[in-house]
Amino acid sequence: QSVLTQPPSVSAAPRQKVTISCSGSTSNIGNDYVSWYQHLPGTAPKLLIYDNNKRPSGIPDRFSGSKSGTSATLGITGLQTGDEADYYCGTWDSSLSVWVFGGGTKLTVL
Amino acid sequence: EVQLVESGGGLIQPGRSLRLSCAASGFTFGDYAMHWVRQAPGKGLEWVSGINWNSNNIVYADSVKGRFTISRDDAKNSLYLQMNSLRVEDTALYYCAKGLWSSNGGGFDYWGQGTLVTVSS
Numbered sequence: 001q002s003v004l005t006q007p008p009s010v011s012a013a014p015r016q017k018v019t020i021s022c023s024g025s026t027s028n029i030g031n032d033y034v035s036w037y038q039h040l041p042g043t044a045p046k047l048l049i050y051d052n053n054k055r056p057s058g059i060p061d062r063f064s065g066s067k068s069g070t071s072a073t074l075g076i077t078g079l080q081t082g083d084e085a086d087y088y089c090g091t092w093d094s095s096l097s098v099w100v101f102g103g104g105t106k107l108t109v110l
Numbered sequence: 111e112v113q114l115v116e117s118g119g120g121l122i123q124p125g126r127s128l129r130l131s132c133a134a135s136g137f138t139f140g141d142y143a144m145h146w147v148r149q150a151p152g153k154g155l156e157w158v159s160g161i162n163w164n165s166n167n168i169v170y171a172d173s174v175k176g177r178f179t180i181s182r183d184d185a186k187n188s189l190y191l192q193m194n195s196l197r198v199e200d201t202a203l204y205y206c207a208k209g210l211w212s213s214n215g216g217g218f219d220y221w222g223q224g225t226l227v228t229v230s231s
Binding site: 035050092 | 145147149154155156157160169170171172203205207210214215216217218219220221222223224
């Protein structure tokens, strides 16, 4: 059972938009920055969003992040088949003094 | 170009020890926190341990506390994970990850390709 809660899966058609939610508590999301990662199992995860809503160099603006209270959201517009992957949110938990990930969300582009 | 290359994984019996290494290049290693993250077969990402820039703040997941030890050698641009008393449930692909900050929070901006640890009798 992950400290951060994500939906197990989401799906949408190519060129459409999808959002992935990440729910936590006042000791983690409510107290620190959230980051998002794209991962194809067996490969190196990729940082998509950091500090809640900032994109690293090279990440297209189709990817966006937001945070409100104890929840965060990753948005992906203009979906492409290449976006099919697992997506994870993560943040520092000040109560547990550990980094925590969500359980991951599998994105399917139909 | 930032590169993180893990090594040291393999097949090991329960109760034995293994030491993972991560060779870093392309950035000022001593300025950043470094972490280990793992993924067990069919499971999600699990953060294992982190060490801040000057090794003054070291943290572990409860699942490995007391069994694993993280360390760094800034002169060799290397990160290590000493894993003792290994259990079957430690079987996973272990990733080395560079922290965004000098402290342990903030997230991870670069990751290695991982080294596979299989604990089985």
